[in-house]
Amino acid sequence: MIEMNAERSKLQEELLDLVAKEGMVEPSDISPDKRLEDLDIQSADFIMILMAIEENYGAYISVDNDLADMQTVQDLLDLAVAKIEESRKEAQA
Amino acid sequence: MKRVVITGVGAVSACGIGAGALTDAALGGISGVRPVTFPAIQPQRVGTAAALSDETLAEVAENAGGNRMRDPVADYALMAAREAAAQAGISRDDGGDRCGVMIGSGFGGGKTLDDNYLSFGRDRNMRLDPMSVPKIMNNAAASWVSIEFGATGPVYCTATACSSASQSIGLAFQLLRSGAIDRCFAGGAEACLVNGVFRVWELLRVMTATMNRPFSRDRNGMTLGEGAGILVMETLESAKARGADILCELVGYGTNSDAGDLLRPNPERAAACMNIALSDAGLTPSDVGYVNAHGTGTVANDVTEATALRTVFGEELTGLSVSSTKPIHGHALGAAGALELITTIGALRAQIAPPTINFNEIDPKIGFDPVSNTACPVETRAMMSNSLAFGGINASLIVARV
Numbered sequence: 001m002i003e004m005n006a007e008r009s010k011l012q013e014e015l016l017d018l019v020a021k022e023g024m025v026e027p028s029d030i031s032p033d034k035r036l037e038d039l040d041i042q043s044a045d046f047i048m049i050l051m052a053i054e055e056n057y058g059a060y061i062s063v064d065n066d067l068a069d070m071q072t073v074q075d076l077l078d079l080a081v082a083k084i085e086e087s088r089k090e091a092q093a
Numbered sequence: 094m095k096r097v098v099i100t101g102v103g104a105v106s107a108c109g110i111g112a113g114a115l116t117d118a119a120l121g122g123i124s125g126v127r128p129v130t131f132p133a134i135q136p137q138r139v140g141t142a143a144a145l146s147d148e149t150l151a152e153v154a155e156n157a158g159g160n161r162m163r164d165p166v167a168d169y170a171l172m173a174a175r176e177a178a179a180q181a182g183i184s185r186d187d188g189g190d191r192c193g194v195m196i197g198s199g200f201g202g203g204k205t206l207d208d209n210y211l212s213f214g215r216d217r218n219m220r221l222d223p224m225s226v227p228k229i230m231n232n233a234a235a236s237w238v239s240i241e242f243g244a245t246g247p248v249y250c251t252a253t254a255c256s257s258a259s260q261s262i263g264l265a266f267q268l269l270r271s272g273a274i275d276r277c278f279a280g281g282a283e284a285c286l287v288n289g290v291f292r293v294w295e296l297l298r299v300m301t302a303t304m305n306r307p308f309s310r311d312r313n314g315m316t317l318g319e320g321a322g323i324l325v326m327e328t329l330e331s332a333k334a335r336g337a338d339i340l341c342e343l344v345g346y347g348t349n350s351d352a353g354d355l356l357r358p359n360p361e362r363a364a365a366c367m368n369i370a371l372s373d374a375g376l377t378p379s380d381v382g383y384v385n386a387h388g389t390g391t392v393a394n395d396v397t398e399a400t401a402l403r404t405v406f407g408e409e410l411t412g413l414s415v416s417s418t419k420p421i422h423g424h425a426l427g428a429a430g431a432l433e434l435i436t437t438i439g440a441l442r443a444q445i446a447p448p449t450i451n452f453n454e455i456d457p458k459i460g461f462d463p464v465s466n467t468a469c470p471v472e473t474r475a476m477m478s479n480s481l482a483f484g485g486i487n488a489s490l491i492v493a494r495v
Contacts, residue, residue, distance in 0.1 A: 043356065043357065047298060050298050061298065063391065063393070064313035068393070
């Protein structure tokens with residue numbers, strides 16, 4: 001369990017960097033509780049972020065209700081982590 | 094203004110060859126979606142599309158294939174046009190300057206383009222297909238149909254993404270109504286299921302990796318399709334003079350643009366478009382008993398379209414059935430509007446609203462049941478078909494029983 005949490009927080013950190021890079025936001029400006037809107041991350045940036053997630057983690061994330069309802073960076077991280085873990089599980093199965 | 098009727102329909106789709114195959118599948122809720130593999134996409138993230146079956150491809154190849162100047166997109170259009178012409182009883186003698194052709198496409202000769210890119214870009218070949226230009230050009234399908242039927246009147250190719258076919262049919266309607274032409278082949282053709290096109294749709298994240306479920310709460314994207322839908326449209330006088338059987342009347346057309354965002358649809362503009370079509374037809378919303386929605390199954394489209402439908406038809410959508418047949422024939426982009434209008438004509442004649450299959454649960458943001466999973470009988474004189482395209486281009490068509 002501890003190992004899994006450590007893995008998850010490492011993944012979250014990596015994703016935070018990825019969101020900053022692909023969303024063209026200063027890494028120092030970004031934190032989990034920031035609203036995506038306030039960071040000026042728009043739909044075109046989303047597509048770039050999702051592409052980078054596919055490249056780095058092999059998870060294909062299409063736009064669904066969960067994604068459309070995201071408000072904060074944490075929402076995005078939670079969703080991405082869930083989808084990445086799901087895709088890893090599928091790959092193992 | 095002249096009245097405009099439809100006397101023939103033809104289709105090539107994932108449901109098979111023929112408008113009958115398409116309509117039967119749509120009313121019966123039988124999906125043409127199947128597994129697809131693109132060798133150049135590694136790894137491929139989305140594994141299904143409403144692709145033509147091997148049997149359908151073989152039949153197209155036997156009847157319309159083998160021309161070195163023709164991409165499959167034009168083969169599909171020719172097959173569909175021949176079927177529509179046969180039903181309408183039109184031959185080359187009915188061509189001439191009073192006969193037009195309006196056939197749209199989103200990607201044109203996609204296979205030729207893809208083959209050439211791979212050969213030129215990846216393999217550095219200089220010996221490419223010398224007929225690439227006439228095969229790729231978007232208007233090739235329209236031109237081939239004009240040649241086949243000696244239609245020497247106006248030929249147009251609308252390349253307005255998912256509204257291409259609906260706008261082609263709408264344009265034909267306007268030209269016929271004004272008296273500029275007597276007859277027209279109108280519709281759309283698409284052969285977009287090739288490596289490069291499929292990959293860029295994957296990248297846009299609007300394709301589902303699971304299943305296409307329009308209006309369902311758990312929807313997560315569309316499923317691409319391909320094929321062609323062609324209608325023979327003519328003035329009522331022309332049809333009567335030829336003694337042709339009339340399938341239905343095209344009574345209204347609306348089109349407008351969002352002038353806003355390329356990808357994000359606008360509910361107010363979609364509603365305005367439907368209202369233009371209603372007013373064009375001289376109908377009130379209660380006259381329309383069924384709407385074949387654009388209903389792609391993406392989060393954004395379906396919420397927008399539901400909002401627009403409420404604006405036009407009232408909050409409760411009383412007396413109206415709405416469904417999306419895209420999980421059956423796929424989202425065939427430039428052919429979509431034609432395949433869906435042909436489906437709608439089948440629905441009108443059968444007085445049955447086709448189902449939205451794969452539906453699981455009402456989305457609170459949408460709030461209605463889109464004829465979920467099973468067809469239902471309707472009693473109505475008029476039906477509408479919507480197309481809401483990328484680029485913010487909307488088109489609505491209304492057909493009515495004569």
